[in-house]
Amino acid sequence: xxxxxxxxxxxxxxxxxxxxxxxxxxxxxxxxxxxxxxxxxxxxxxxxxxxxxxxxxxxxxxxxxxxxxxxxxxxxxxxxxxxxxxxxxxxxxxxxxxxxxxxxxxxxxxxxxxxxxxxxxxxxxxxxxxxxxxxxxxxxxxxxxxxxxxxxxxxxxxxxxxxxxxxxxxxxxxxxxxxxxxxxxxxxxxxxxxxxxxxxxxxxxxxxxxxxxxxxxxxxxxxxxxxxxxxxxxxxxxxxxxxxxxxxxxxxxxxxxxxxxxxxx
Amino acid sequence: xxxxxxxxxxxxxxxxxxxxxxxxxxxxxxxxxxxxxxxxxxxxxxxxxxxxxxxxxxxxxxxxxxxxxxxxxxxxxxxxxxxxxxxxxxxxxxxxxxxxxxxxxxxxxxxxxxxxxxxxxxxxxxxxxxxxxxxxxxxxxxxxxxxxxxxxxxxxxxxxxxxxxxxxxxxxxxxxxxxxxxxxxxxxxxxxxxxxxxxxxxxxxxxxxxxxxxxxxxxxxxxxxxxxxxxxxxxxxxxxxxxxxxxxxxxxxxxxxxxxxxxxx
Amino acid sequence: xxxxxxxxxxxxxxxxxxxxxxxxxxxxxxxxxxxxxxxxxxxxxxxxxxxxxxxxxxxxxxxxxxxxxxxxxxxxxxxxxxxxxxxxxxxxxxxxxxxxxxxxxxxxxxxxxxxxxxxxxxxxxxxxxxxxxxxxxxxxxxxxxxxxxxxxxxxxxxxxxxxxxxxxxxxxxxxxxxxxxxxxxxxxxxxxxxxxxxxxxxxxxxxxxxxxxxxxxxxxxxxxxxxxxxxxxxxxxxxxxxxxxxxxxxxxxxxxxxxxxxxxx
Numbered sequence: 001x002x003x004x005x006x007x008x009x010x011x012x013x014x015x016x017x018x019x020x021x022x023x024x025x026x027x028x029x030x031x032x033x034x035x036x037x038x039x040x041x042x043x044x045x046x047x048x049x050x051x052x053x054x055x056x057x058x059x060x061x062x063x064x065x066x067x068x069x070x071x072x073x074x075x076x077x078x079x080x081x082x083x084x085x086x087x088x089x090x091x092x093x094x095x096x097x098x099x100x101x102x103x104x105x106x107x108x109x110x111x112x113x114x115x116x117x118x119x120x121x122x123x124x125x126x127x128x129x130x131x132x133x134x135x136x137x138x139x140x141x142x143x144x145x146x147x148x149x150x151x152x153x154x155x156x157x158x159x160x161x162x163x164x165x166x167x168x169x170x171x172x173x174x175x176x177x178x179x180x181x182x183x184x185x186x187x188x189x190x191x192x193x194x195x196x197x198x199x200x201x202x203x204x205x206x207x208x209x210x211x212x213x214x215x216x217x218x219x220x221x222x223x224x225x226x227x228x229x230x231x232x233x234x235x236x237x238x239x240x241x242x243x244x245x246x247x248x249x250x251x252x253x254x255x256x257x258x259x260x261x262x263x264x265x
Numbered sequence: 266x267x268x269x270x271x272x273x274x275x276x277x278x279x280x281x282x283x284x285x286x287x288x289x290x291x292x293x294x295x296x297x298x299x300x301x302x303x304x305x306x307x308x309x310x311x312x313x314x315x316x317x318x319x320x321x322x323x324x325x326x327x328x329x330x331x332x333x334x335x336x337x338x339x340x341x342x343x344x345x346x347x348x349x350x351x352x353x354x355x356x357x358x359x360x361x362x363x364x365x366x367x368x369x370x371x372x373x374x375x376x377x378x379x380x381x382x383x384x385x386x387x388x389x390x391x392x393x394x395x396x397x398x399x400x401x402x403x404x405x406x407x408x409x410x411x412x413x414x415x416x417x418x419x420x421x422x423x424x425x426x427x428x429x430x431x432x433x434x435x436x437x438x439x440x441x442x443x444x445x446x447x448x449x450x451x452x453x454x455x456x457x458x459x460x461x462x463x464x465x466x467x468x469x470x471x472x473x474x475x476x477x478x479x480x481x482x483x484x485x486x487x488x489x490x491x492x493x494x495x496x497x498x499x500x501x502x503x504x505x506x507x508x509x510x511x512x513x514x515x516x517x518x519x520x521x522x523x524x525x526x527x528x529x530x
Numbered sequence: 531x532x533x534x535x536x537x538x539x540x541x542x543x544x545x546x547x548x549x550x551x552x553x554x555x556x557x558x559x560x561x562x563x564x565x566x567x568x569x570x571x572x573x574x575x576x577x578x579x580x581x582x583x584x585x586x587x588x589x590x591x592x593x594x595x596x597x598x599x600x601x602x603x604x605x606x607x608x609x610x611x612x613x614x615x616x617x618x619x620x621x622x623x624x625x626x627x628x629x630x631x632x633x634x635x636x637x638x639x640x641x642x643x644x645x646x647x648x649x650x651x652x653x654x655x656x657x658x659x660x661x662x663x664x665x666x667x668x669x670x671x672x673x674x675x676x677x678x679x680x681x682x683x684x685x686x687x688x689x690x691x692x693x694x695x696x697x698x699x700x701x702x703x704x705x706x707x708x709x710x711x712x713x714x715x716x717x718x719x720x721x722x723x724x725x726x727x728x729x730x731x732x733x734x735x736x737x738x739x740x741x742x743x744x745x746x747x748x749x750x751x752x753x754x755x756x757x758x759x760x761x762x763x764x765x766x767x768x769x770x771x772x773x774x775x776x777x778x779x780x781x782x783x784x785x786x787x788x789x790x791x792x793x794x795x
Contacts, residue, residue, distance in 0.1 A: 074440035081415035081443060098441070109448045109461065110408075116441040143640075150611035175604035176628070176646040178611060183639045196639065339705035346680035346708060363706070374713045374726065375673075381706040 002030045002066050003091045005059040009103055010084030011222075011242065018219035018240070018248050019048055020076045027121045028068040030092075034060075034246065038126045046212045047235075047251040049128050056245030058087075068092060068099055069121040078114045086112075129251065133229035133237070135162040135200040139182060140193060141226040141240065145217035147180060152210040154178045157255055161205035162198060162230060171210070193224035204230045206254035213238070216250040267295045267331050268356045270324040274368055275349030276487075276507065283484035283505070283513050284313055285341045292386045293333040295357075299325075299511065303391045311477045312500075312516040314393050321510030323352075333357060333364055334386040343379045351377075394516065398494035398502070400427040400465040404447060405458060406491040406505065410482035412445060417475040419443045422520055426470035427463060427495060436475070458489035469495045471519035478503070481515040532560045532596050533621045535589040539633055540614030541752075541772065548749035548770070548778050549578055550606045557651045558598040560622075564590075564776065568656045576742045577765075577781040579658045586775030588617075598622060598629055599651040608644045622648075659781065663759035663767070665692040665730040669712060670723060671756040671770065675747035677710060682740040684708045687785055691735035692728060692760060701740070723754035734760045736784035743768070746780040 006012060019026070019039075026039045034053040040046065054060040082088065082103035089102040096118050103112040147169055151158045155171030155178075162168075166183040185195045219240040220226075229237040235251040242248065271277060284291070284304075291304045299318040305311065319325040347353065347368035354367040361383050368377040412434055416423045420436030420443075427433075431448040450460045484505040485491075494502040500516040507513065536542060549556070549569075556569045564583040570576065584590040612618065612633035619632040626648050633642040677699055681688045685701030685708075692698075696713040715725045749770040750756075759767040765781040772778065 071440065077418045078440065078443060080418060081445065107450075109450050110445065111448075112443065112445040114441060114443045153607045153610060175601065175608065176644060178608060178642065178644045180611065180640065180642040183641075185637075185639050336705065342683045343705065343708060345683060346710065372715075374715050375710065376713075377708065377710040379706060379708045 001061070001063060001091070001093055002068075002096075003059070003061045003089065004030075004035065004054075004057045005087065005089045006056075007058050007087055009079075009082055009086040009088035011245075012088055013079050013082075013084060014219075014221045015050060015052070015242070015248060016072065016076050016079060018222060019050070020072050021215050021218055022046065022048060024073050025069065025071050025119060025121055027123060028070060030062050030066040030068055032062050035090075036246075038124075038128060040124065040126065041212075041215075045209070045253065046216075047126060047128065049247075049249040049251070051246035052242065053246050056242075059089075064094060066092065066094060066096065067121075067123065068096060069119045070099065070116060071119060075116060078116060081114070082112055083110075092118075128249075129235065129237075131231065131234070133231055134202055135198070135204040135228075135230045137162055137167050137196070137198050137228040137230075138225055139167070139196040139228075141217070141220045141223055143182070143196075144226045144228075145220045147182075148210060148213045148217050151178065151180070152214055156210055157207045158210050158213065159205060159207045160228070160230070160236070161203070162200055163203045164198065164200060166198060167196070167228075204232055206230065206232070206236065208236060208252055208254060212250075212252050216252075219248045219250075222248060266326070266328060266356070266358055267333075267361075268324070268326045268354065269295075269300065269319075269322045270352065270354045271321075272323050272352055274344075274347055274351035274353035276510075277353055278344050278347070278349060279484075279486045280315060280317070280507070280513060281337065281341050281344060283487060284315070285337050286480050286483055287311065287313060289338050290334065290336050290384060290386055293335060295327050295331040295333055297327050300355075301511075303389075303393060305389065305391065306477075306480075310474070310518065311481075312391060312393065314512075314514040314516070316511035317507065318511050321507075324354075329359060331357065331359060331361065332386075333361060334384045335364065335381060336384060340381060343381060346379070347377055348375075357383075393514075394500065394502075396496065396499075398496055399467055400463070400469040400493075400495045402427055402432050402461070402463050402493045402495075403490055404432070404461040404493075406482070406485045406488055408447070408461075409491045409493075410485045412447075413475060413478045413482050416443065416445070417479055421475055422472045423475050423478065424470060424472045425493070425495070425501070426468070427465055428468045429463065429465060431463060432461070432493075469497055471495065471497070471501065473501060473517055473519060477515075477517050481517075484513045484515075487513060531591070531593060531621070531623055532598075532626075533589070533591045533619065534560075534565065534584075534587045535617065535619045536586075537588050537617055539609075539612055539616035539618035541775075542618055543609050543612075543614060544749075544751045545580060545582070545772070545778060546602065546606050546609060548752060549580070550602050551745050551748055552576065552578060554603050555599065555601050555649060555651055557653060558600060560592050560596040560598055562592050566776075568654075568658060570654065570656065571742075571745075575739070575783065576746075577656060577658065579777075579779040579781070581776035582772065583776050586772075589619075594624060596622065596624060596626065597651075597653065598626065599649045600629065600646060601649060605646060608646060611644070612642055613640075616642075658779075659765065659767075661761065661764070663761055664732055665728070665734040665758075665760045667692055667697050667726070667728050667758045667760075668755055669697070669726040669758075671747070671750045671753055673712070673726075674756045674758075675750045677712075678740060678743045678747050681708065681710070682744055686740055687737045688740050688743065689735060689737045690758070690760070690766070691733070692730055693733045694728065694730060696728060697726070697758075734762055736760065736762070736766065738766060738782055738784060742780075742782050746782075749778045749780075752778060 037050040086103040092099040101114040155173035159170045223240040227239045238250045302315040351368040357364040366379045420438035424435045488505040492504045503515045567580040616633040622629040631644040685703035689700045753770040757769045768780045
């Protein structure tokens with residue numbers, strides 16, 4: 001059987017909000033190490049990788065690996081019924097037909113339980129890339145969200161160029177061209193989470209579909225910062241860390257480069 | 266003639282907001298005792314009962330009973346034009362073709378008057394039930410509103426079961442089952458309006474259409490608490506008290522019970 | 531060439547917001563005196579007149595008159611990408627194919643530049659009336675906005691009557707009649723921007739299409755007060771001053787008067 005108790009139920013809501021626009025169903029893999037999910041979006045262009053480590057739960061028991069196939073859309077509806085301050089317990093049998101979500105309010109005067117039907121989802125064997133990135137940018141997640149939204153109003157593709165001087169986001173559409181350059185901040189007077197930090201071994205530049213980047217930024221409430229990892233000709237990773245528990249990561253392949261998208265630095 | 270002056274014009278807005286999604290026209294009955302309205306929704310399933318006692322008005326004069334037939338939709342549009350801090354005066358003749366609503370701002374620098382055409386509405390003789398309830402639940406109105414909205418995302422019907430231990434709201438839909446149990450709070454550390462109180466002579470359980478309960482919760486701004494009164498096989502009453510003036514009450518017949526909806530306590 | 535640097539980039543956003551629902555393209559006229567725009571709405575009923583004087587810019591250089599034809603809809607999209615605290619610089623050549631908008635964040639860690647294509651727009655020779663008004667009303671812009679919105683829920687045309695006693699807004703629709711009278715406030719206890727002031731040489735009354743007045747109130751964020759200027763049988767001017775820089779003015783011809791709209795004071 002599987003049973004896990006999480007003190008911040010709101011966290012579960014945020015995790016689901018970060019994927020609900022990308023996938024409609026998914027296999028949550030329960031293992032002794034934690035709860036994880038890997039899935040591709042319906043057009044098989046981007047990849048989601050979620051990890052919630054067992055240590056992050058108040059109580060965690062998992063006797064054997066259990067795939068928990070759930071309809072994400074329904075799960076989101078169900079979990080909306082719980083308060084964001086509630087304590088959540090997830091329970092199921094080894095080969096579950098149902099998964100139970102139990103929500104307890106802090107002062108224990110309201111208890112909600114949801115019994116959700118499971119579904120069988122064909123497991124895709126996904127190879128989540130694990131590698132060293134040529135360029136790593138850490139920036140405020142709200143700023144990255146705003147950038148992606150703004151760029152999407154102008155063009156379909158954003159070119160992201162990372163150099164020591166900063167990160168340049170560029171897009172072109174019918175109406176003209178927009179460039180936004182974010183510079184690494186001097187580490188002095190800002191809070192760590194408001195700083196932009198760039199670490200590169202060599203400059204990198206690639207173009208990405210804004211539609212996907214925009215959907216990734218639904219994870220913004222999970223973390224005050226986002227980390228972008230880039231390697232030439234390989235997918236970008238957009239990572240939101242979940243404090244003391246794990247992460248939500250998104251992978252997206254670059255658009256095939258043409259001259260317009262080449263490094264201009 | 267009829268003339269009534271109410272210091273809190275915002276109250277009139279809230280009363281209209283509490284019925285505007287249920288009825289499109291209604292007869293306001295002006296009598297020496299106060300202003301009242303009884304009406305069924307267009308599908309004749311639920312019943313609204315409003316009372317604003319004459320004592321609650323700053324000035325109240327009503328020489329004889331006057332039915333004031335008004336288009337609620339238009340009335341709501343008109344009254345939106347008044348500030349919620351305004352003083353309102355309602356005036357009409359004994360057999361009115363028009364009703365005048367006069368709004369004065371607190372500092373008297375803005376005066377709005379609206380002249381609305383009346384309409385003839387066939388009076389239904391409604392028998393508003395007056396009885397002793399087997400179970401009475403008083404709970405925060407905002408929590409009841411949230412519960413009804415959340416349940417409606419999952420199913421069409423909510424089963425409400427009241428026992429000494431508390432109130433259980435249950436619903437079932439395609440995606441699964443949800444139960445929310447609200448326990449009576451110890452009367453010590455919470456404000457009266459945040460407490461849930463249960464008074465029963467015997468446990469009661471019945472199912473109700475969430476669509477109607479949800480529309481009733483439009484009255485939430487009228488009162489910090491709501492009272493549910495239940496008797497086996499009879500309509501539930503959902504009451505919002507209006508301080509020093511009266512109430513807005515809704516009556517809704519239970520769904521015909523099947524096994525699923527039977528008392529599970 | 532033309533180059534102008536404005537410390538409050540947010541001001542440019544507000545100016546564009548005030549016209550974007552009325553015109554989709556426009557010629558900004560750059561001259562040594564400042565940046566201006568005159569345009570009629572697409573139905574040629576109302577007229578916009580914008581002036582941003584050169585003195586209001588931190589830096590302003592304009593060697594000769596340059597018409598800068600721009601697609602307003604696209605410009606609004608572009609400028610949304612800039613922060614409202616940003617410093618904006620507008621640059622173009624004498625016969626520009628492109629106009630560059632450069633936005634710098636206050637702490638200089640984010641730089642955005644937008645290059646917009648210009649378009650050729652047939653210049654209409656507009657005669658913006660310059661005259662003495664029979665009645666001038668200065669009132670809080672938020673209150674005027676609310677009035678126009680509220681009146682539009684009831685009728686299509688508002689009759690504005692100005693007398694020494696105040697301003698009366700009246701409208702009639704299927705559901706009835708509404709009158710809102712705003713009185714000039716005693717100048718004592720209110721902030722200047724909360725006062726209503728009336729200056730008249732004789733009473734004036736005229737009817738105006740609410741659809742246009744409502745679109746003018748998009749300029750509300752530009753100024754805490756609005757000034758209405760009226761002359762019998764001539765267009766009303768609705769003016770929003772831009773502190774230390776200029777104004778956004780709208781002109782709208784009165785509806786042909788019938789008895790209903792005549793002065794009732």
